[in-house]
Amino acid sequence: MQNAVNFKKALNLINSSHKIILSFHKKPDGDALGAVCAMSYFLESQKKDYFIFCSDKILRQYTFLSFPKIFETDPARAKIFNPDLIILLDTGDSRYSCLPALDEFSCPKINIDHHISNELFGQVNIVMPELSSTAEIIYNFFRFAGHRIAKEEATGLLAGLIFDTGNFSNANTFFSTLQAASDLVRYGARLPQVNEFTVRNKSVSALQLWGKVLMRLSYNEKYKTAVTIITQEDIKKYKVDDEAVAGVANFLNNLSEVNATIVLKEEADGLIKGSMRTNRDDVDLSLLARIFGGGGHAKAAGFTISGRLSKTESGWKII
Numbered sequence: 001m002q003n004a005v006n007f008k009k010a011l012n013l014i015n016s017s018h019k020i021i022l023s024f025h026k027k028p029d030g031d032a033l034g035a036v037c038a039m040s041y042f043l044e045s046q047k048k049d050y051f052i053f054c055s056d057k058i059l060r061q062y063t064f065l066s067f068p069k070i071f072e073t074d075p076a077r078a079k080i081f082n083p084d085l086i087i088l089l090d091t092g093d094s095r096y097s098c099l100p101a102l103d104e105f106s107c108p109k110i111n112i113d114h115h116i117s118n119e120l121f122g123q124v125n126i127v128m129p130e131l132s133s134t135a136e137i138i139y140n141f142f143r144f145a146g147h148r149i150a151k152e153e154a155t156g157l158l159a160g161l162i163f164d165t166g167n168f169s170n171a172n173t174f175f176s177t178l179q180a181a182s183d184l185v186r187y188g189a190r191l192p193q194v195n196e197f198t199v200r201n202k203s204v205s206a207l208q209l210w211g212k213v214l215m216r217l218s219y220n221e222k223y224k225t226a227v228t229i230i231t232q233e234d235i236k237k238y239k240v241d242d243e244a245v246a247g248v249a250n251f252l253n254n255l256s257e258v259n260a261t262i263v264l265k266e267e268a269d270g271l272i273k274g275s276m277r278t279n280r281d282d283v284d285l286s287l288l289a290r291i292f293g294g295g296g297h298a299k300a301a302g303f304t305i306s307g308r309l310s311k312t313e314s315g316w317k318i319i
Contacts, residue, residue: 007144009124010110014043017085020050021078023099025091027056027242030163030198035112036063037156039089042147044068053078055101059242059291064190064197065159066152075100083107083273085243090134092295094121112137114164117286117295129297133175135160139180151188158189159198166250167199171279171299206245209238213263214246215315218315224259226252228315229309249275249300259283264318266309271317274303 014020022039024032036052043050054071072078078099085258086099092115094102102109103159114137116129128137128165135157138204142149149157163183167174170179185191202210209230216259217228230245260278267273276285278299282287285301294303307318 003126003128003140004123006126007141008124010112010141011145013085013108013110013124014048014087016047017083018049019081019083020048020085020087021053021081021083021099022050022087022089023053023091023097024089026098028054028058028090028098030062031133031135031160033058033062033065034156034158034163035089035138037067037159037270038135038138038142038149038153039087040068041150041153041156042145045147045150051077051081051158054098055098061197061201062159064193065156075246078105085110087112088122092118094119098159104267111142113287116298117290117301130174132172132174133160135164136177136180139184149184149187151190154184154187154189158184158191159194162194162198166253167195170253172252172297194251202247203240205238206240209234209240209245209298210248210251213245213305216316218250219258224257225262226255226258226260227262227264228252230263231266231309232268235266249277253277253279260285264309264316267304270306270308271304272307272309274305276301 020043022036022132024036040052051072052069055073084105086105087110088097089112091097092113112126112134114128114134114313118127120127126137128319131137139157158181161177163176168265211233213228213230213266217226219226249261249263255261259280260283261277263275265273278285286296286298289295289301289303292303292305296302310317310319
């Protein structure tokens, strides 16, 4: 019932707004991009004046997505545009929004997300952690609005579903997820192309890096946790980007008899990004992620901390 109320509030805000900014979290992934792709076509169908704000580089694996507009990258342009509505998708915390200085915008904000750790920063918060992805929320929003889903919208939403469920293999794959995917294919989603770019997308150098990462895998018997690391030296040696290392955490989630897996990756700016996964119903990784200022889901969460990875006689440490 509450979801329907929030859908109605969001639809009313969109209908009454004339200048809209659409955005997502920093370093957008397949779910964020797929959801924004679909929402941008929806705004086109409503003949709204809007733009998509994204200052980060889009990974090559998502270039198959077709957007009706070129992304705006200049924050000053957002100020000059003077929006009367901002829609943020797949953004659990306004601090990690791709659109900077979000609090300086006085207009209403619609916050659409599926992370249980969402900070509820919007005037309208559509947060549904019981669904697989933000793309699945947008699919339900379109159905509520009576919107006929077009081919490019269906492709974007299907890409979001496939990315956030690990090609329908993760624990957040539900009956509703598969039903939505089936409908999206029926609406014309380009499934072969989505799979080609998001699943069958590993290069030889990327798999060589994966081999090194797997060799470093260690197991903590006490906590039944498997941990591995990726250094900046690895990234430079194998001449790969973030696209190549994406998916390591999901792959390690195939391990049996572990409570959780953790991948620690050195970033270029003196930070370390942690990605955690579990298949257990009695483990909530979002609680651990919050301790380090991160968030996410019970079974898939992450965080970012300052430091670098250093190899010692007793193993790898964060210093």
